[in-house]
Amino acid sequence: MKKTRLSPEAVKAKQAFESMKTACSNCNLRELCLPIGLADDELKKLDQLVSTRKRLKRGDHLYRAGQAFESIFAVRSGFFKTDVLIEDGRDQVTGFQMPGELLGLDGISNELHTCNAIALEDSEVCAIPFSQLEGLSRQIHTLQNHFHKVMSREIVRDHGVMMLLGTMRAEERLAAFLLNLSHRFKARGYSPIEFNLRMSRDEIGSYLGLKLETVSRAFSRFQDEGLLSVHQRKVCLLDPDGLHQLISHQRC
Amino acid sequence: MKKTRLSPEAVKAKQAFESMKTACSNCNLRELCLPIGLADDELKKLDQLVSTRKRLKRGDHLYRAGQAFESIFAVRSGFFKTDVLIEDGRDQVTGFQMPGELLGLDGISNELHTCNAIALEDSEVCAIPFSQLEGLSRQIHTLQNHFHKVMSREIVRDHGVMMLLGTMRAEERLAAFLLNLSHRFKARGYSPIEFNLRMSRDEIGSYLGLKLETVSRAFSRFQDEGLLSVHQRKVCLLDPDGLHQLISHQRC
């Protein structure tokens, strides 16, 4: 880093800029993330808490299973996966996180992270010290309730994945996965029908309880049937309704 | 109900008895349930909140998917399952709950229950009005933190089930399930090696992502191999270590 001498005014301006950058109140994800529904003065208090940001390169670990839990993280930009490894070599991707989503909630239970969080592309996260978040949520009713809803939503999401893993066939699983991504991209202002997958076939397979070859075959099959087009990681959903029918249809 | 006239003393004694019955402070599950680690005066406040109890007969619904969410429930006695139904007829058991465990956490997210909770035997639960619980946990730091840990533990548990459904074979799943029950019975002072299953083969299968025939075959196989004995729903784990090895072993 180059060191340059700045005038006091410039320093002050720079500080303001830095703090503006990291503030929830100026984050365009605030309606997707923790600050939903907070009043201005409440947002300011949250700003003070969420002052630490962290940049990660593709492939970096945000945290690892077994590390002490201190903060939860909000994805500001980029894309993550979380996975669990067990001693005998089995592993499973437990989720993919995109901007506005929280990482690390599983660490609260034992004050240890129970999974690995890995950046799938260059990313940025806001660290939210958990004990301070508890403190603030004792003061701000709205924040407390919203945080509870976020945790509860994670439980509901997990039930959805259990349903997927327990009752669906390969193509149904992939269709459900793609539609889920589609909704989440849409909520973030991106195209719900055309997007780049940030994860490999192997990672998709691990998340869906399938082998990578099966994922690849399902993609090919969907393409043959005109449901989507796929080239490498670029996907275009040509017939989202068709994909949806695939899931909600009775088994034949 | 017979109506009998009681002396004032008797009325008072009866009231004390009733309130003693419903109090967390006298509940022998308090170290497994919400009140963990609370001081005496804090426990008293919690007692006031948890005043409603509910009895259910085997087969009764505690709540149904879609109903308004108002309270979470602590199992006081008995046994529950939760399951999710989707329109096309698919369903999946998402969990089995025993005394000291909480039900309804998934309802917080949208203020609607997202699954059905059904008593598998005659049971009793304590209803904990959620908004009051939030209020109290703003006052009692210990309660707040403990509640967060309980929710987080549920997320970790769900990840375990995802791992089970995503990576394990039928016999591994059943072994993991039985060992999990075993630990939870042990924590409640029951025998960890001999217990009655409260759920049918079909319900076990639904939870484990298997058909009932597969569950039945796995039981028979375990019995043939001397790992356990099973007659109807009565199970005796003869070789828990053997079951454990089955899970942690590499695939051949």
Add this chain to the structure above:
DNA sequence: TCCTGTGTTTGATCCACGTCAACGCTCCCA
């Protein structure tokens, strides 16, 4: 006591997905 319904076990067969293997595409660096 038999009868009926519900849940469980067991056998025979089938098929979706896993496994193994070969090959293709892209990107990167020598």
Add this chain to the structure above:
DNA sequence: TGGGAGCGTTGACGTGGATCAAACACAGGA
């Protein structure tokens, strides 16, 4: 320009668990 690494695709084949079907065990009621 060539070559190698990392992913992704496709084919051939095997298998674990689903499906279908029959018989059995047990509980509750007449």
